[in-house]
Amino acid sequence: LAKTTQPISMDSYEGQEVNITCSHNNIATNDYITWYQQFPSQGPRFIIQGYKTKVTNEVASLFIPADRKSSTLSLPRVSLSDTAVYYCLVGGDTGRRALTFGSGTRLQVQP
Amino acid sequence: EPEVTQTPSHQVTQMGQEVILRCVPISNHLYFYWYRQILGQKVEFLVSFYNNEISEKSEIFDDQFSVERPDGSNFTLKIRSTKLEDSAMYFCASRPGNEKLFFGSGTQLSVL
Numbered sequence: 001l002a003k004t005t006q007p008i009s010m011d012s013y014e015g016q017e018v019n020i021t022c023s024h025n026n027i028a029t030n031d032y033i034t035w036y037q038q039f040p041s042q043g044p045r046f047i048i049q050g051y052k053t054k055v056t057n058e059v060a061s062l063f064i065p066a067d068r069k070s071s072t073l074s075l076p077r078v079s080l081s082d083t084a085v086y087y088c089l090v091g092g093d094t095g096r097r098a099l100t101f102g103s104g105t106r107l108q109v110q111p
Numbered sequence: 112e113p114e115v116t117q118t119p120s121h122q123v124t125q126m127g128q129e130v131i132l133r134c135v136p137i138s139n140h141l142y143f144y145w146y147r148q149i150l151g152q153k154v155e156f157l158v159s160f161y162n163n164e165i166s167e168k169s170e171i172f173d174d175q176f177s178v179e180r181p182d183g184s185n186f187t188l189k190i191r192s193t194k195l196e197d198s199a200m201y202f203c204a205s206r207p208g209n210e211k212l213f214f215g216s217g218t219q220l221s222v223l
Contacts, residue, residue: 034211043115043202043214044154087154098144098167099212101154 004088004102011108018075020105022088025069033064033071036087038104044087048073075107083109113137117203117215124193124222132188132218134203143186144204144212145178147171154202160186193222 005023012018024033032051036044048055050062050071061074075082085104116135124130136143145157159166160178177189186205190197203215 036212038154041200041217041219043204043217044212045214046211049211098156098159098169100156101146103153 004090006086006088006102006105008103009106009108011110012078013110014079015077018078018082018107018109020073020075020086020088020107021070022073022102023070024088024090027068027090031090033062033068034089034099035060035062035071035073036089036101038085038087044101047086078107078109080109080111083107113213115203115205115213115215117201117218119218120216121219122221124220126195126222127192130190130193130220132190132201132203132220134186134188134215135184136186136203136205137207137213138184140205140207140213142166142206142208143178143180144206145188146202146204146214147199148202148217149199157188190220193220195222198222 032049034049035047037047038044048057048060048062050064052064052068055062063072085106087101087104089099089101091099115137118133122130143160146154147157148154155171156169158168158172158178163180175191179187198221200217200219202217204212206212
């Protein structure tokens with residue numbers, strides 16, 4: 001399984017754009033890159049998924065370079081409610097395979 | 112949006128007792144998972160389940176753990192003889208295919 005590496009923590013202020021980068025050097029050809037958000041005492045919640053280039057939805061953008069060895073989650077104009085742990089996962093070409101969480105990035109948004 | 116449902120939300124048990132954690136995955140999903148999270152730590156994979164059998168399991172998922180899908184809707188995790196270190200939040204998740212995982216809100220297990 002591809003291992004992921006993320007910063008342990010990040011700090012930001014309300015209204016700023018936050019970019020969280022994840023390294024996944026041994027990503028497999030069929031692997032997708034998926035980001036989840038987790039609030040305390042809640043289950044992880046899907047944010048965005050991509051395979052290559054750029055993906056955007058209503059809450060975030062995901063940038064994936066051509067070599068796919070890293071990815072960057074971009075949160076535009078964060079608010080206090082975006083304070084959470086963000087996990088980058090790699091895998092999932094078939095549902096049989098486990099999706100393994102790394103240590104995640106703890107984002108703290110200040111007023 | 113459809114939800115994964117877990118019961119109970121909290122479970123307190125004595126060391127050595129058996130516990131069963133219950134989950135109702137989203138109805139048209141094919142793949143089912145159990146994860147756990149010890150307080151302050153990362154989410155850890157336990158087991159994946161597909162077509163009525165275990166697909167993959169982690170080192171944590173030893174002989175004390177078992178999973179079942181006794182009917183068309185429920186997916187259970189049993190811990191036969193609980194230990195103090197089994198205290199954690201247990202999350203059930205499901206997915207239709209190679210798409211996103213849907214997580215339940217978890218069962219907080221406390222072993223005394």
